[in-house]
Amino acid sequence: xxxxxxxxxxxxxxxxxxxxxxxxxxxxxxxxxxxxxxxxxxxxxxxxxxxxxxxxxxxxxxxxxxxxxxxxxxxxxxxxxxxxxxxxxxxxxxxxxxxxxxxxxxxxxxxxxxxxxxxxxxxxxxxxxxxxxxxxxxxxxxxxxxxxxxxxxxxxxxxxxxxxxxxxxx
Amino acid sequence: xxxxxxxxxxxxxxxxxxxxxxxxxxxxxxxxxxxxxxxxxxxxxxxxxxxxxxxxxxxxxxxxxxxxxxxxxxxxxxxxxxxxxxxxxxxxxxxxxxxxxxxxxxxxxxxxxxxxxxxxxxxxxxxxxxxxxxxxxxxxxxxxxxxxxxxxxxxxxxxxxxxxxxxxxxxxxxxxxxxxxxxxxxxxx
Numbered sequence: 054x055x056x057x058x059x060x061x062x063x064x065x066x067x068x069x070x071x072x073x074x075x076x077x078x079x080x081x082x083x084x085x086x087x088x089x090x091x092x093x094x095x096x097x098x099x100x101x102x103x104x105x106x107x108x109x110x111x112x113x114x115x116x117x118x119x120x121x122x123x124x125x126x127x128x129x130x131x132x133x134x135x136x137x138x139x140x141x142x143x144x145x146x147x148x149x150x151x152x153x154x155x156x157x158x159x160x161x162x163x164x165x166x167x168x169x170x171x172x173x174x175x176x177x178x179x180x181x182x183x184x185x186x187x188x189x190x191x192x193x194x195x196x197x198x199x200x201x202x203x204x205x206x207x208x209x210x211x212x213x214x215x216x217x218x219x220x221x222x223x
Numbered sequence: 224x225x226x227x228x229x230x231x232x233x234x235x236x237x238x239x240x241x242x243x244x245x246x247x248x249x250x251x252x253x254x255x256x257x258x259x260x261x262x263x264x265x266x267x268x269x270x271x272x273x274x275x276x277x278x279x280x281x282x283x284x285x286x287x288x289x290x291x292x293x294x295x296x297x298x299x300x301x302x303x304x305x306x307x308x309x310x311x312x313x314x315x316x317x318x319x320x321x322x323x324x325x326x327x328x329x330x331x332x333x334x335x336x337x338x339x340x341x342x343x344x345x346x347x348x349x350x351x352x353x354x355x356x357x358x359x360x361x362x363x364x365x366x367x368x369x370x371x372x373x374x375x376x377x378x379x380x381x382x383x384x385x386x387x388x389x390x391x392x393x394x395x396x397x398x399x400x401x402x403x404x405x406x407x408x409x410x411x412x
Contacts, residue, residue, distance in 0.1 A: 090291040092253050097295015100246050104296065105303040107239030111334040113313050116323075119402030122316035128236030129243065130376060136244025137258075137381030144251060157251050159382050162369070168390040171367025172375075176397015178360025180406060181353055183335060185372040186365060187260040189358075190293045192335055194300030199340045203358035210362025211264040215278035221367065 085153075104191040112183025119180050165223040178207075231307040233314075246373075247381045256288055259374030261365035263293045326410040349412035368393070 118126035312331035344350025379387020
């Protein structure tokens with residue numbers, strides 16, 4: 054068995070920043086003052102209202118979904134995806150620019166085994182807590198203060214993933 | 224029925240779903256941002272405790288928009304709770320209500336069961352598993368998968384990405400396995 058480490062291929066630690074986390078790419082060459090970020094705060098407020106009024110932050114609704122007892126969640130996610138698809142298609146077709154006049158760039162995702170293993174692990178957590186990351190924030194705002202612990206634990210889970218990342222199969 | 228009463232009702236899926244979908248083009252138009260929420264947890268790690276881990280050594284300030292967005296989610300949910308919350312308990316499938324009664328869950332006053340998600344419950348085995356272990360799985364799993372329901376299921380599928388479809392199928396598979404095969408045992412604790 055060859056144990057020389059020098060012959061081992063360099064593990065690419067940058068692949069993830071580019072491909073697994075498209076959100077971590079900031080293509081914008083524009084330099085805006087920090088307070089421009091308030092537009093995202095307002096977008097977040099609208100989204101938070103939607104999450105609550107759609108009842109998708111409800112643990113009960115998530116249990117219904119995983120027991121096939123209600124169409125509600127499937128309707129919400131399905132119609133959201135349909136509208137999102139149409140939106141992205143229109144942006145691509147008409148080469149629509151951002152409000153600051155920049156071309157919109159979308160990033161393809163590359164497959165890696167993490168999407169299967171991580172996907173299943175997240176699915177387990179989703180069924181237990183009845184919340185994905187967005188609803189965790191919404192539940193806290195909505196007054197379920199104990200969910201702060203769930204959110205802190207999710208941050209800890211993210212951190213541990215970062216710690217173990219090079220040892221995990223991807 | 225006045226406006227506040229009208230808007231306080233739960234919004235049906237065919238209203239709320241398409242509006243959630245509009246978040247995708249909205250964020251692209253506002254500044255070329257790909258919709259995704261779990262990344263905010265990574266940015267929090269990068270900002271608070273990078274601990275020399277390469278995964279957290281990047282310029283998180285460039286991604287500050289994502290933290291503004293999740294702060295907005297907290298604020299938006301707060302506004303609903305104080306100004307137009309639904310006064311009625313969540314309307315659920317009676318089968319689920321029956322099943323949950325067996326585990327002693329019968330309080331439907333809030334969107335999340337207060338009998339499970341409360342501070343004192345943290346000291347019980349059931350509460351610890353559901354809040355601490357469950358939360359850990361959400362954070363670890365979403366990052367390992369490279370996205371959550373928003374980044375993969377909504378943004379990724381909107382952009383017709385096959386890896387996102389695979390991830391979404393695995394989210395659902397994990398949820399079905401847990402909710403039907405494992406969770407009943409946890410709820411009985």
